[in-house]
Amino acid sequence: MKTEKIIMPFNGYIALGLATACAIAAFVGIVHEQPIFVIGFMLLFVFIVKGLIIVSPNSSQVLLLFGKYVGSINKSGMFWINPFYWRRSLSLRAxxxxxxxxxxxxxxxxxxxxxxxxxxxxxxxxxxxxxxxxxxxxxxxxxxxxxxxxxxxxxxxxxxxxxxxxxxxxxxxxxxxxxxxxxxxxxxxxxxxxxxxxxxxxxxAPEIAHSMLRRQQASAVVAARHKIVEGAVGMVDSALKLLSEKDIIELDEDKKATMVSNLMVVLCGDRETQPVVNTGTLYQ
Structure with a gap:
């Protein structure tokens, strides 16, 4: 498989100078009425000018001669190439x-x-x-x-x-x-x-997006509830330990169960709780 071949063509500024010299020589031939001289330099002028090529920065020129790949010019500037070359311009920019x-x-x-x-x-x-x-x-x-x-x-x-x-x-x-x-x-x-x-x-895709969104929301709710319950259990455990350590009140197993139940409802509920004043005993 063939790959890119980079070539360095002839300096275009020198070729432009030669073309200018040919134009001057042709003009001198016209002045001195030398038709053969004029025709020769005019053909040479056209030949040189047709071969001038300008390559912009980050651009390339691909050259072919009668279907055969000759090479590519990747350097920017003005150059002179064979006028019979077929040229294709390509951008090398991103x-x-x-x-x-x-x-x-x-x-x-x-x-x-x-x-x-x-x-x-x-x-x-x-x-x-x-x-x-x-x-x-x-x-x-x-x-x-x-x-x-x-x-x-x-x-x-x-x-x-x-x-x-x-x-x-x-x-x-x-x-x-x-x-x-x-x-x-x-x-x-x-x-x-x-x-x-x-x-x-x-x-x-739209046909399943709603269902997937509900699934993600449900997973987020479950994860949040898990964190809430985990925190509530820690708070209840801390409250029971403080009550026991400070001898504020003696709680039997039934009273502890009632307290734990009430605290869990208050801490884990998704609505604000309404306080109830108990004027009797804990068992009423």
Whole structure:
């Protein structure tokens, strides 16, 4: 497989000086009525001018001679090349591409919407020009393909697979690294370098988003309740110990059970409690 060949063409400023000299010589021939002299220098002038080429910074010119690849010019400036060379201009600047969100199934089969932000640039002008038909379309198609493969390799979160070490929604650095590596492998044949690849959008598909949101809310409520109960038990235990240590009141097992029950209701309830004044004994 062929690769890029960098060439250094003739200095364009020298060629421009020669073209100017030919134009002056042709003008002198006109003054002295020397038609053959004039025609010769005019043809030479046109030949030189047609070969002048300007390459901008971070740009490249791919050169062909009758279908044969000659080389590429990656250095900026003004140069002179064979006027019969076919030229194709390519940008070497970094380019951004943001894919539209696509619906794919994660490792557990749940439909998710996912998109990617890709920063890429041309690395090999020969491969970009002759190994693929349309390199920009190639980037889009291969990026979508890599995203589909990535999404199918990992679960969305730990709710679906508790044993998973990497998920799409939590391990962003690992996911982005895997995505960048996957896209780089696909872009290598086209001579394209992936500068950065990261997930731009990630969400459950609309048909299951509501159910998944309710599941997450339920899990959050259970976790919060667990913390509340854990704290309430500690507070009840502390209250009983203080009452015992300071000899404030003697509580038998029934009284302790009643006190624990009341404290747990007060501490764990999700509504404000209403105080009740007991004017009798604890057993009334």
């Amino acid at each position: 380019m951004n591409f943001e894919s539209t969100p696509i619906k794919v199934n994660d490792k557990m089969g749940n439909p998710v919407l996912i998109s990617v932000i890709l920063v890429w640039r041309v690395q090999d002008t020969f491969k970009v020009s002759f190994e693929v038909n349309d390199y920009q379309q190639f980037v889009k198609v291969q990026t979508d393909s890599a995203v589909r493969k990535l999404a199918g390799s990992f679960p969305y979160d730990h709710f679906e697979d508790e044993r998973a070490t990497i998920t799409l929604s939590t391990n962003f650095d690992d996911i982005n690294h895997a995505l960048e590596q996957e896209i780089n492998e696909r872009m290598h044949m086209a001579g394209i370098e992936v500068v950065e690849a990261r997930i731009g959008h990630l969400a459950y």
